[in-house]
Amino acid sequence: MQVNENKEFQPLIVAFCCNWCSYAGADLSGTNRLNYPTNVKIIRVPCSCRVNPMFILRAFQRGADGVILCGCHPGDCHYTSGNYFTRRRMTLLFGMLDFLGIERDRTRVEWVSAAEGAKFAATMNEFTEAVKKLGPNRRLEDLRCRKQ
Amino acid sequence: MQEAMIKRAKELLADGTVDRVIGWKKGEFVYDHTPAVFTSAQDIEENFVCDELTSANLSKYLVKETVREGKVLAFLKPCDTYSFNQLVKEHRIDREKVYVIGIPGGPKLDIEKIKAKGITGILSVKNENYTLKIDTLYGASEMPFYEAVSEKCANCKSKKHVVYDELIGEDGDVLDSGRFETVEKLENMTAQERYDFWRSELSKCIRCNACRNVCPACTCEKCVFDNPSSGVENKAAADSFEENMFHIIRAFHVAGRCTDCGECSRVCPQNIPLHLLNRKFIKDINELYGTYQAGENTTDKAPLNDYKMDDCEANVVHERGVE
Ligand code: FES
Numbered sequence: 001m002q003v004n005e006n007k008e009f010q011p012l013i014v015a016f017c018c019n020w021c022s023y024a025g026a027d028l029s030g031t032n033r034l035n036y037p038t039n040v041k042i043i044r045v046p047c048s049c050r051v052n053p054m055f056i057l058r059a060f061q062r063g064a065d066g067v068i069l070c071g072c073h074p075g076d077c078h079y080t081s082g083n084y085f086t087r088r089r090m091t092l093l094f095g096m097l098d099f100l101g102i103e104r105d106r107t108r109v110e111w112v113s114a115a116e117g118a119k120f121a122a123t124m125n126e127f128t129e130a131v132k133k134l135g136p137n138r139r140l141e142d143l144r145c146r147k148q
Numbered sequence: 149m150q151e152a153m154i155k156r157a158k159e160l161l162a163d164g165t166v167d168r169v170i171g172w173k174k175g176e177f178v179y180d181h182t183p184a185v186f187t188s189a190q191d192i193e194e195n196f197v198c199d200e201l202t203s204a205n206l207s208k209y210l211v212k213e214t215v216r217e218g219k220v221l222a223f224l225k226p227c228d229t230y231s232f233n234q235l236v237k238e239h240r241i242d243r244e245k246v247y248v249i250g251i252p253g254g255p256k257l258d259i260e261k262i263k264a265k266g267i268t269g270i271l272s273v274k275n276e277n278y279t280l281k282i283d284t285l286y287g288a289s290e291m292p293f294y295e296a297v298s299e300k301c302a303n304c305k306s307k308k309h310v311v312y313d314e315l316i317g318e319d320g321d322v323l324d325s326g327r328f329e330t331v332e333k334l335e336n337m338t339a340q341e342r343y344d345f346w347r348s349e350l351s352k353c354i355r356c357n358a359c360r361n362v363c364p365a366c367t368c369e370k371c372v373f374d375n376p377s378s379g380v381e382n383k384a385a386a387d388s389f390e391e392n393m394f395h396i397i398r399a400f401h402v403a404g405r406c407t408d409c410g411e412c413s414r415v416c417p418q419n420i421p422l423h424l425l426n427r428k429f430i431k432d433i434n435e436l437y438g439t440y441q442a443g444e445n446t447t448d449k450a451p452l453n454d455y456k457m458d459d460c461e462a463n464v465v466h467e468r469g470v471e
Contacts, residue, residue: 053396053397053400054372054393054397057392057393057396057397060389061389061393074457075457081455084455084456084457084459085452085455087455087459087461087462088437088451088452088454088455088459089452090462091432091436091459091460091461091462091464091465092400092403092429092432092433092452093396093400094462094465095428095429095432095465095468096396096399096400096425096428096429097396098339098465098469099331099334099335099342099425099428100342100343100346100392100396101339101340101341101342101343101344101345101346101347102339102343102392103339104339104465104466104469105466108462108463109461109462109463139343140389140392141389142389142390143389
């Protein structure tokens with residue numbers, strides 16, 4: 001009899017969610033009893049544009065296998081225009097990661113409103129699956145941070 | 149041209165228009181001319197130099213120079229005027245305190261390309277009809293001029309001075325160069341090939357910070373990379389994260405402000421083609437948000453300080469990507 005059967009790779013996903021929409025959306029998906037993977041660790045940020053490119057890299061450094069950034073829909077940002085800036089920034093950053101050969105499927109930006117609990121759960125399910133397929137993040141990891 | 153520059157510098161010093169001159173000074177070897185500030189006519193007479201090997205961009209030095217009293221004369225090549233403009237726009241240089249003389253640009257030579265031919269002990273380099281006559285400790289040698297032209301001059305983006313108070317020589321035009329070709333070539337590779345390419349380049353990095361220190365767009369008083377508790381202030385062996393992070397963030401912090409002056413690659417002691425990272429950002433900005441040349445004027449909004457309602461979504465990266 002084998003003991004360690006369940007060795008399937010479980011990715012670690014970091015999700016940056018803006019306080020006003022996506023975090024509430026995540027909450028809603030919880031109160032609606034929708035399932036999304038436990039791999040997803042949510043970090044609440046005041047606005048999607050609070051996310052510095054360094055945050056994304058740091059997440060990868062500390063062992064994340066995928067990073068997703070969620071914010072209000074364009075036009076709905078609590079601070080009027082934050083997510084428009086996020087959109088440009090992240091487009092460039094992800095383009096650069098891709099340019100350096102780091103799998104572009106490990107990063108994503110998604111707009112989730114406070115009413116879209118179902119979308120939140122679906123997005124997370126889908127994203128986790130995608131990252132699972134890619135396997136562990138090796139190209140942008142910091143060996144010193146690896147858990148023994 | 150050097151004579152004309154020296155003459156003009158001395159005149160301006162003598163009539164009190166300026167009280168300092170920033171230019172290039174002869175170094176220990178013919179090929180290491182370094183940027184320098186001159187305060188006397190005699191000093192200029194003895195040490196001032198401007199030839200095919202004075203490629204340093206002088207704009208950044210003006211940040212510190214214009215904080216001081218008095219006016220300074222700066223000799224700027226066309227590409228340097230873009231950096232100058234960008235710094236004026238960011239209020240890092242006080243335009244009133246600088247007297248800009250535009251001088252013709254390159255093509256400048258890359259000494260590394262000469263050395264790569266196995267030519268060592270270089271005593272002098274002369275350009276005669278586009279053949280380089282190189283005098284060395286071990287005798288004379290020569291090579292075609294164009295084989296030694298620096299990367300940035302071979303892909304010159306503009307011979308036009310975007311700002312000046314007076315000109316020595318003639319003004320040129322904005323050129324249509326093939327400067328994005330290498331970026332494109334890389335983009336068309338597979339992710340694995342690109343990864344391998346950048347690993348082999350970035351792993352050479354010794355974290356000397358020369359690229360950051362020379363960059364005319366990097367003028368923050370406090371820099372993220374100097375933070376001793378960041379855990380990334382020095383090089384860690386056998387770790388790809390540090391190098392990736394440093395180079396991504398370095399390029400990102402100047403995205404939309406980088407004028408593509410090529411100084412980062414020029415000073416890199418390991419010859420890493422760092423300008424390709426900056427060019428990738430410039431290329432993406434041009435393609436996604438409309439053509440933008442940093443430093444072209446002092447009024448346009450930088451692309452990362454701006455947005456449009458109908459900008460593309462971040463997943464264009466996926467759509468445009470190559471597998
Ligand atoms: S507050 Fe949600 S994106 Fe700005």
